[in-house]
Amino acid sequence: MSTRVNPIAERSKKWLCDALLELLQEKPYNSITITEICDKAELVRKTFYRHFTSKHSILIAIIDLKFEEFYELIKNENIEPDEMPLAYFKYWEQHKIFLNILIQNQLFALLNDQFVVYLEAMAHIVGNKHANLSEIEKEYMRTMLAAGLWSILKKWMIRGCIESPEEMARMTLIFFDV
Structure with missing residues (x-):
């Protein structure tokens, strides 16, 4: 239906x-x-x-739209797992005004909560490198990855995006050993 x-x-x-x-x-x-x-x-x-139901629910809807937009981008452009960090930083660089608004209003943590949800939804795109993990291990791994990506993104925003998306992607690949 x-x-x-x-x-x-x-x-x-x-x-x-x-x-x-x-x-x-x-x-x-x-x-x-x-x-x-x-x-x-x-x-x-x-x-x-x-x-x-609230202002908060609008913010979640906006964040969800951003993630859905990113998901469509990586799906439509057939982005491989090792290209994902570059796509991620290029995408968020285009939305840095929004990210800075979240930071200024102490709302940036909302992104982390949604990252976990979207990492689960994108598991089939990210790859099967960790397919042998139990479901609880995958859940903890998504939580760790989401927090790491969230923290790196926040640090990059606070620093004024001095490093290029390419440099950020390079570091992220090293840190997460993707």
């Missing part, structure tokens, strides 16, 4: 996500209200609550 997507609902969700991102460039996350998000998106609160 296929699920039909309501284009109006999807547009409303996008407008709410865009509104929060615009507001985050103007003021701190903790100062933004749902009313302001709705006003910026030119939607009523009822529409907001039809799609989201």
Whole structure:
């Protein structure tokens, strides 16, 4: 059974996500209200609550969209496991304004939580190097990889992306022995 997507609902969700991102460039996350998000998106609160439960849920939706975009990129370009770190840093370099907003608002940790989910979803793309691990070992490995990638990305952002994506990918391949 296929699920039909309501284009109006999807547009409303996008407008709410865009509104929060615009507001985050103007003021701190903790100062933004749902009313302001709705006003910026030119939607009523009822529409907001039809799609989201809180500001936090919008941020998770934005992060999920970024990861889905990255997933599509690596899938469509047939990126091999050893090319993944370069694709990762090039992708996030294009979204550094968003990452810096998360850092400034002490929200960067949200990425780590979603990394674990997406590493599991991408297991078939990343490769079978660790196929012999038990399920619990794979779970711990994903947790470790997610935290490592998250920490490296944060350090790179804080340093102003001085190193090139190529240099970051080279170091990551060494660190994770991919």
